[in-house]
Amino acid sequence: MTVNVSKIYLLDVATDGSVEAELRDAIEQAQLDDWQTKWRPALLTTLQELVRKGVPFDQWPQSWHWDWSKKTARVQGLLAFRGFSIVAQGETQGLAQVDLTKAAREANQRGKPLVYLEYLEVAPWNRPDLGNAPRLRGVGTALITAAVALSEDEGFKGRLGLHSLPQADNFYRKIGMTDLGQDAAYQNLRYFEMTSEQARAFFEKEENDET
């Protein structure tokens, strides 16, 4: 399989300068190796620190148990699933996996196909919610942008859906997605959707932020 690589830019928080990064439309072995050898030890250190500080379990990063090796193996070779990764400074900075077989729920687009964002995770060192200043900013937004662009490319007009982990609810509201409330059929996580109009507004904002 040919992997398409696009050049994107992230913000280096320490220098306040931009950093060139690769957006890759696949999750390959190199990214899984990074997850295993870099993300997991970094996350383990964070979890040990949370235990030491007595932080309640419900305030832990909610993706702490995610296993990207299993997630990618489960959908290997299936056209319905696609992966994205962001690589910068020689390391994997973010991963996402999408499902193309789901349909929209929002009243104005109910039943129409969308890109469903199954999983999105940013490297532990880029997550402000883990208590430290992030190294790079913009990784999560770049992965969302890639998912919305895929929706456009597939003819789904930018429609996007996802279940949000509670710690990310405000992020999805901030980028203009509609909060359709808690989903009893999906661990009571809130379900968010982006309409084609919201996708256009999202892209316009992204373009304005870049210029």
Next chain:
Amino acid sequence: MTAKRTMTLNLTDAEMRVLDELSARKDITKTAVLRQALRLYQTIDARVEKGEKLLFENDATKEKAELMLL
């Protein structure tokens, strides 16, 4: 964008009518309908091959019906 190849597709009037209807109702192009159909077929086939069943459940009555695939 991933490179794509072109093929000619011969459909009956009835098949073309269904394709037109789905394209309009789902708000996607006819090509997108066929690509979506291929994804779904492959996904279902892979799960059935692993020994799983495809069931439909009536939301109101909770009645289940199995879809048999050949």
